[in-house]
Amino acid sequence: MLSLNFIREHMQEVIDRLAIKNFNGSETIGRIVELDNFRRETQKKLDDIQSQNNQMAKEIGLLFQSGKAAEATLLKEKTGELKTQGKDLDLALENIKKELDDILVRVPNLPHPSVPLGKTPEDNLVVMQEGEILPIAATAVPHWDLTTKYDLIDFITGNKITGAGFPLYKGKGARLQRALINFFLDEAIKAGYEEVQPPYMVNAASAYATGQLPDKDAQMYHVGLDDLYLIPTAEVPVTNIYRDTILKIQDLPVKNVAYSACFRREAGSYGKDVRGLNRLHQFDKVEIVQIAHPDHSYEILEEMRTYVTGLLRKLGLPFRVLKLCGGDMSFTSALTYDMEVWSSAQARWLEVSSVSNFETFQSNRLKLRFKDETGKMQPAHTLNGSALALPRIVAALLENNQTPEGIEIPDVLVPYTGFERIGGKA
RNA sequence: GGAGAGAUGGCAGAGCGGUCGAUUGCGGCGGUCUUGAAAACCGUUGACCUGCAAGGGUCCGGGGGUUCGAAUCCCUCUCUCUCCGCCA
Structure with a gap:
């Protein structure tokens, strides 16, 4: 398959070259870039939540170790919200990736510049x-x-x-x-x-x-x-x-x-x-x-x-x-x-x-x-x-x-x- | 097909549920020493996503679960090894 980065950076070129293979890519390529942007956004959000999660888990660990059980329990209660958000994002991300991959694997390879034009x-x-x-x-x-x-x-x-x-x-x-x-x-x-x-x-x-x-x-x-x-x-x-x-x-x-x-x-x-x-x-x-x-x-x-x-x-x-x-x-x-x-x-x-x-x-x-x-x-x-x-x-x-x-x-x-x-x- | 054991970084091999992406050895790379090499010594050494960067995130066979927190506990699948059975 084509690499996402290449598609992102050469959208028009990709569409033009696919046309030589008689593949109309204008819609597909647009959708791919759109989905990839969405993927990145969602990934970023998820990463942030994970980061907060990791941070809190560390703090809780330290609190327990230093015997501050009450404070630790208090903090524990706050993690629930993050967890739900994380799960939702995770699911969303999975769906985006799947859709992106399904489209991407159906895009043919780009022809070399020397490939002659033609259909049959x-x-x-x-x-x-x-x-x-x-x-x-x-x-x-x-x-x-x-x-x-x-x-x-x-x-x-x-x-x-x-x-x-x-x-x-x-x-x-x-x-x-x-x-x-x-x-x-x-x-x-x-x-x-x-x-x-x-x-x-x-x-x-x-x-x-x-x-x-x-x-x-x-x-x-x-x-x-x-x-x-x-x-x-x-x-x-x-x-x-x-x-x-x-x-x-x-x-x-x-x-x-x-x-x-x-x-x-x-x-x-x-x-x-x-x-x-x-x-x-x-x-x-x-x-x-x-x-x-x-x-x-x-x-x-x-x-x-x-x-x-x-x-x-x-x-x-x-x-x-x-x-x-x-x-x-x-x-x-x-x-x-x-x-x-x-x-x-x-x-x-x-x-x-x-x-x-x-x-x-x-x-x-x-x-x-x-x-x-x-x-x-x-x-x-x-x-x-x-x-x-x-x-x-x-x-x-x-x-x-x-x-x-x-x-x-x-x-x-x-x-x-x-x-x-x-x-x-x- | 039946019974048991196991799967951790290029390889070997550690890892009380809490700074473990992971001790250590070998290998690789760089250096010191040497005319050169070996040996010895010192340093360095995984991949992926994201970001200009700093950083953040993911990955300890795959998938799911428990937990604030999993390489570590549970379930499941796959594979490997040993024994038995069958068989070109």
């Missing part, structure tokens, strides 16, 4: 494109046909076991998954990330801290009996490692990588977007997370972007990088790059990674801070990115590498798969 994905800015976009071969088929042809993924049985969007990977399909996960993890480790294996369920506090709650409540699977959420991305548990943490400046940047299954309800999705591997309820992803000094977070964002495009290059997939426009950015992000790979048989771009800088938006909620050069406490910046999400990578690999002899596995993956081709005589 069409307004995103293509910042680079690489790789050859080959014309579609007459015989090329989409991945949902290839997975059936080579018996790699069984959507029907997955549907029987659980439901739509929960595929069953089989044989070389399963091995390809495992190969990709290991390849992505090894590459990240080479790039200096420390591997962690997080829990796949998180509590509400964690989901709030990274911004999934209350914003994306309906997108997460919730286990009601225990009040736990299935993670939509490893970002949630991994970033929450650092909740309520004070880091040393020399520990920055913190670099973590994690593989996890991801669970998303994807309520409201339909049509060609959900066909085959394009959109699933459960999928695999390797996620990179960094915690950075605010002075360097944008350099690190570029570093992460370069890292991810490097992976795509190694896999031999044509890709492009988009800088998301205000309207297409997530609630929590200040600047996001999306990486998309070209799927030849579908003749469309598929999003396979999203790399974002959240600046202090998450760390404010996380209470993730570090002591800076001057010994002052300040919130760190958090960043993360997919490196990478598997399903659409698999889709693109299958579609782009299909030949009459079968599907060719990229050289970098062969040591991981143990086979060079799917189908044919191999």
Whole structure:
């Protein structure tokens, strides 16, 4: 969430920048400042009463100790009034804080000044494109046909076991998954990330801290009996490692990588977007997370972007990088790059990674801070990115590498798969 | 799941219901000494809210209660440890 002080001191700027995310903040921001003023007033009143209370309690103590019981009793009677006032104020303060917090957690992060204007994905800015976009071969088929042809993924049985969007990977399909996960993890480790294996369920506090709650409540699977959420991305548990943490400046940047299954309800999705591997309820992803000094977070964002495009290059997939426009950015992000790979048989771009800088938006909620050069406490910046999400990578690999002899596995993956081709005589 | 013990500052570990935000040790930081380091010695060392400041307020696992006054008493929840049970 945004910090109250920043909002107070930059009201108009906050409203203007929120508008870039198509969020009309004029009323909300006014209300926030109003409530905060009220909060301060009430707090002050309460503090004064507490102060008087403490003072009197001390005096009473001293009187009793020096044997002046009568005077002490007299003073005791006077504390009743203060107590009632204190209770009322306390209650009022609690209500104000609750209302303030409810509003504050629903205000999105401010976009970085370089974020392009726009409302829809069409307004995103293509910042680079690489790789050859080959014309579609007459015989090329989409991945949902290839997975059936080579018996790699069984959507029907997955549907029987659980439901739509929960595929069953089989044989070389399963091995390809495992190969990709290991390849992505090894590459990240080479790039200096420390591997962690997080829990796949998180509590509400964690989901709030990274911004999934209350914003994306309906997108997460919730286990009601225990009040736990299935993670939509490893970002949630991994970033929450650092909740309520004070880091040393020399520990920055913190670099973590994690593989996890991801669970998303994807309520409201339909049509060609959900066909085959394009959109699933459960999928695999390797996620990179960094915690950075605010002075360097944008350099690190570029570093992460370069890292991810490097992976795509190694896999031999044509890709492009988009800088998301205000309207297409997530609630929590200040600047996001999306990486998309070209799927030849579908003749469309598929999003396979999203790399974002959240600046202090998450760390404010996380209470993730570090002591800076001057010994002052300040919130760190958090960043993360997919490196990478598997399903659409698999889709693109299958579609782009299909030949009459079968599907060719990229050289970098062969040591991981143990086979060079799917189908044919191999 | 059953029985018991516990939860205090970065860590360890004190704390008769009344100047306790908290003794002490370690660690950290600064200094003296030293060519440098170690050792020794001296000093310093929690977070948050509010205020220009002085100051005031809150925090001893979370929440509630008793009391003029709670780290200290009571209730409750959570977690940890030990033992038993069950089990990948």
